[in-house]
Amino acid sequence: MTRFQVATLVSFASAAWLCAANWTRPGGTGPAYYPPVEATQIQTDERSVQAMHPVLEYGRFGEWDSTQNYGCTVLVVDDEIVLYYLGADWGHGHRHQLQTLRAAIGRATLRLDGFVSLRADEKEAVIATKPMVFAGKNLVINADCPKGSLAVELCEGDGKPIPGFTRQDADIFTDDNLRAVMTWKGKSDLSALAGKTIKARFFLKQGDLYAFQMK
Numbered sequence: 001m002t003r004f005q006v007a008t009l010v011s012f013a014s015a016a017w018l019c020a021a022n023w024t025r026p027g028g029t030g031p032a033y034y035p036p037v038e039a040t041q042i043q044t045d046e047r048s049v050q051a052m053h054p055v056l057e058y059g060r061f062g063e064w065d066s067t068q069n070y071g072c073t074v075l076v077v078d079d080e081i082v083l084y085y086l087g088a089d090w091g092h093g094h095r096h097q098l099q100t101l102r103a104a105i106g107r108a109t110l111r112l113d114g115f116v117s118l119r120a121d122e123k124e125a126v127i128a129t130k131p132m133v134f135a136g137k138n139l140v141i142n143a144d145c146p147k148g149s150l151a152v153e154l155c156e157g158d159g160k161p162i163p164g165f166t167r168q169d170a171d172i173f174t175d176d177n178l179r180a181v182m183t184w185k186g187k188s189d190l191s192a193l194a195g196k197t198i199k200a201r202f203f204l205k206q207g208d209l210y211a212f213q214m215k
Helices: 012-019
Strands: 068-071 075-077 080-088 103-111 118-120 125-128 139-144 149-156 176-181 197-205 207-214
Touching: 118 125, 118 197, 139 149, 149 207, 197 207
Parallel strands: none
Antiparallel strands: 068 080, 075 080, 080 103, 118 207, 125 197, 139 176, 139 207, 149 197
């Protein structure tokens, strides 16, 4: 059996707290071993409500990684986030029957930007961004809603819908795509909005919105 020695346990939440400029460490100042991966409620004003679910759960009882797992730096390979981790089916204090204990390297994968999403059920949800200066010529989304729908409305900085880019003009997205270019009556070119302050409203039903970007 190969012995593994882990000098320090670094949590995902701790790493994010050290690297992010505008991120509030969940759970106060104590140890945090799981990052927030799902918002528990949606409000119209600023909020910080997280559900502390693990990104990488232990294996089920009897499986090789049922008791311990230690992750390392994540990698981006093709269109997936890849995490190699040490897993074991024994805990601290085991001194006997080493021949029955197991430890191995596991490989976990996640879609790009898949750590967190805005999720809507059968009831349509509306997500509005803060004002932002548009840069680029397309609005690209990472979303999964083959059983639902997603439409985007573009607005002036004051919230007034921009003619030609209203919800009524929006083409409905019903797919699972990491880089879907949004369109309005077949039009995707947003060059005319470059440099302008806008807001985006996402109308989401039975699906997940992981990310959006201007390109």
